[in-house]
Amino acid sequence: MQEIKISIIGLGACEAAQLSDGAMSTLLGAEMILGSKRQLKVVGHLLKEHQITPLLPKLDVLETVLQQYYNQGVRSVVVLASGDPLYYGIGSWFSRNFTPEKIAFYPAVSSVQEVCHRLGLSLQNIDVLSLHGRPVGKLRSKLRDQQTLLILTDAQSTPQILANELIEAGFYEAKITVCEAIGYRYEEISSYPVKALLRNPKSFDPLHITVIDTGRSVKPLPQFPGFANHHFITDGEAGRNMITKAEVRLKVLSLLEPRAGDIIYDIGAGCGSVSIELNYWCADAKVFAIEKNQQRYDCLKQNQKKFGLVTNLHAVHGSAPGILAKLPVPNKIFIGGSDGMLPQLLERLWSQLAVGGQIVATAVLENTKHDLVAFLNTRNVRGDAKVMTQQIAISHGDTLGGQLVYRQALPVSIFNFIKRSDEPVIKLRDPQAADK
Incomplete structure (x- = not known):
């Protein structure tokens, strides 16, 4: 793929794409646009009839698929991403697998930034943890007293599952805020005491971010080497x-x-x-x-x-x-x-x-x-x-x-x-x- 140019464009955390002039020009000039079904729908009204829009394949075959497109004559590809592609996004995969001259990034406001602004949180004062595709047990090693922790989740790390982890770690007074569908018309933000959330059967929108205010644990883990x-x-x-x-x-x-x-x-x-x-x-x-x-x-x-x-x-x-x-x-x-x-x-x-x-x-x-x-x-x-x-x-x-x-x-x-x-x-x- 000596001549192919790959551009990774963040769409922003909202219902309509937030594109800079450079991102818009790159999108309209690309021969092929790869993305999820939802992402392709967001930009669908902007695209021209001749532009090819296949679904983004799994990462373990993506490089092979791109090579196949190159062999078919494709020379410019846009990959759609959410928010900031290089912040817990697909952009890091491209950075690892392609040289800088073959890729370009066009970031937008991330869902993490949007949530911080909705809740009045300074990004530098919170901790961010991605449990997307990762074991939920990883949360335990990151918990600290009096901490604000923002969690990127998936189906295996629902708010109720996180609440159970907090209870087991002794954070009985923690508060969990669930930010659903941020930037969409049906956006909803709701907060729960951790014990109440355990008893709440509500199903949350798949597009959500969880914010945890830990309070104090009754059985805190040590915070300095030489555990008792x-x-x-x-x-x-x-x-x-x-x-x-x-x-x-x-x-x-x-x-x-x-x-x-x-x-x-x-x-x-x-x-x-x-x-x-x-x-x-x-x-x-x-x-x-x-x-x-x-x-x-x-x-x-x-x-x-x-x-x-x-x-x-x-x-x-x-x-x-x-x-x-x-x-x-x-x-x-x-x-x-x-x-x-x-x-x-x-x-x-x-x-x-x-x-x-x-x-x-x-x-x-x-x-x-x-x-x-x-x-x-x-x-x-x-x-x-x-x-x-x-x-x-x-x-x-x-x-x-x-x-x-x-x-x-x-x-x-x-x-x-x-x-x-x-x-x-x-x-x-x-x-x-x-x-x-």
Whole structure:
């Protein structure tokens, strides 16, 4: 498609198209106009008889369809969009798949902007979340006290479904405002206390935006790294048993330093405290939490739901290293448990890691420390790793006979291995030094 020109035109959030002079000229000059049935109807009275107006195909075949039109002689195509094509719109797909010189954008006022003006909200003071084609559970990770949240929805995220999520997250006093068919003659805006909306059977217009005023939650999620242990559902008393405790977890998080695009394994994830925090603070990293114990795996899944991490946190039920063959190759790994397979696991993972890859492991038992020290010694001999190790010993305050005492928890050893090339470094002779 060397010569085809694609223009993406936003129609605005209203019954009649809001087109700039440039957008109107481009629309009238295009050989083909692609859009939904509703969008094509909006501009139908503007088009000429010779202009072709097929329905917009699904995105997974759109590039192929455009190539077919190009082969048939089409050189100018308009794609209709709602509002601002580059704000939660189809425009981002074109930006990813075509070079800038082949595409042009003509934005109009978006439905988000229209809703903000209807309700007197400053766009910079609200949070926007799209649940269109996304799991509704994602809402949970975005909820904060005293927040205004604007939601782009679909049939799986109706106002009643959102109300149920708010109740489960403890936002009993939240208010939900539903803005239906904004810009149309039958536009309607209605507000409901969250509990009342749960009991309301009303069906809302498919073209709607939901605005949530959260109020305060009676069971808020933490808002700073180092979640208190009691926030996690475990296979014992809340915050106890198989989780990495907050003090050690914070150190592990700081060593792994998760970033967008990372693929991270949490092996022996237990009930998931490390995985949860990794993904909660870095939603664009892919985290694979691997746990073989059924009860702990069930707790991991419950924590995943509780914190709303439904996109890039993948709970994997199985044993390492066997289950790892089904997963993408990681660049960062945390090992919190290995069920006696630590030496084999370390060697296999190390061989897969690229230069710059990282393994962080914790140990309480002497046998585990022995295995990690042996691995450390091997790395030192081969010179293929930057190694750091330290031990954390925490004492918690308690009372004894009415007096303050400190009770020491078992110390935890932390090993951090960063892979580097094992090729010898050849130091070149300084030519200037040779001339002296």
